[in-house]
Amino acid sequence: MPQKVRIALDAMGGDVGASVVIPGAAIALKKHPDSEFLLYGDSKQIDEQLAAHPALKKASRVVHTDVTVSMHDKPSQALRRGRKTSSMWLAIDAVKKGEADVAISAGNTGALMAMARFHLHTMPGIDRPAIAAVWPTARGESVVLDLGASIGGxxxxxxxxxxxxxxxxxxxxxxxxxxxxLLNIGVEEIKGHEEIREAAEKLRAMNLPQLNYIGFVEGDGIGSGAADVIVAEGFSGNIALKAAEGTARQMADFLRGAMASSWQSKIGYLFARKAFQALRDKLDPNKSNGGVLLGLKGVVVKSHGGINAEGFASAVNVGYEMVRCDLLTKINQMINSDGGALAQTAQEAVS
Structure with missing residues (x-):
């Protein structure tokens, strides 16, 4: 385990680039002072932001590039145009070369996945990467995947x-x-597509020592924390994510409207403001930002593109924890345990 966690940032990724990435990194550095940063992007924009964060400037090295992957670029376009010269590509390349322990970007999801898979490749025994994130629930937190890395499975x-x-x-x-x-349309064993029913049968039969399969989980089970891990293929997982984010924003709007509807409501808010603040924190997507691209020979984290500095700091924190916890070794051990049975299962998915 390295003395410092070396973090490569695509400083130009996301809706506003360096003006969020750099302040976010500064927030994360305060929490994890044993970090150092490689910042890829327009050096002028980066240096302007670093001027307000001397501690981060001291812990960082800036690598200039003029090329930025657009949020609207198709993955194939990003690979052709941004290969070897874009801020996103260079951040991932730093992980491949061993110059960084994790790469983080708020840029184009499809491009990031394509570049990461092309550059880092998947781990032995894994057919396709997945995006996994920590989801706040009624009983704490759960890991939910796949949130849109690939469709079907x-x-x-x-x-x-x-x-x-x-x-x-x-x-x-x-x-x-x-x-x-397994996320499904019902908890009964007869419900759902053939693939999910077959997966349930396999998980029961394998009785893996590293996980406790409990059965199907409906959509409302994500928020209630029905399991520590909830699994879906990328299409339904991404829909669940976007629906939850939209619902959280809707609830926040409803609360603001209700609190401002009358003087009685405003007085009531004064007495209950701590409880409302706790609820806002629970619903705030900035508090749980950062999806890990699981299954690669390197740690890559995807941040939401429209996040604020606090939210980007959350993504950096996720990347830091994945490195310190040695996630790659853990996955490799699990996939290739039991005489390689799981590795063989993944290989069957490819062939």
Missing amino acids: DANHLVTLSVMGSAMASVLFNIERPTVG
Whole structure:
């Protein structure tokens, strides 16, 4: 384990680039002073932001590039145009070369996934990467994946997702055998597509020592924390994520409107403001930002593009924890345990 966690940042990624990335990194540095940063992007914009954060400037090295991957670029376009010269590519390249322990970007999700997979490749025994994130729940937190790295997937792919998610939950939550549920339209065994029913049968039959499969989980089970890990293929996982984010914003708007509707409501708010603040913090996407691209030969974290500095700091914190917890080793051990049975399962998904 390195003395310092070396973090490569795509400083130009996201809706506003360096004006959020740099202040966010400064916030994260205060929490993790044993970090150092490689900042890739327009050096003029980066230096302007660093001037307000002397501690971060001291802990950083700036690498200039004129090329930025657009939020609207298709993955294939980003690979052609941004390969070897874009801020996103260079951040990932630093991980491949061993110059950084983790790369973090708020840029184009498809481009980031394409570049990361092209550059870092998947770990042995893993057919496709996944995006996994920590989801706030009624009972604490859960790991949810896949949140949109790829669309569709057979039973073997869902089993592999279960193992990777379990590894992440194990290191994050310090749980020896996390509970795992498959997202489905009902909890009954006869419901859902053939692939998910087959995945359930495989997980029960394998009875893996590193996870505790509990069965199907409906959509409302995500928020209630029905399992430590909730697994879905990327299409439904991404819809669940966007629906939850929209609901959180809607609830916040409803609360603001209700508190301003009358003088009685305003007085009531004064007495209950601490409780409302706690609720806002729970619903705030900035508090739980940062999706890990699981299954790669390197740690890459995706931040929301429209996040603020506090939110980007959360993504940096996630990357830091993944490095310190040695997530890659944990996943590799789980996938290739039991005589390589899981690795064989993943290989069957490819062939």
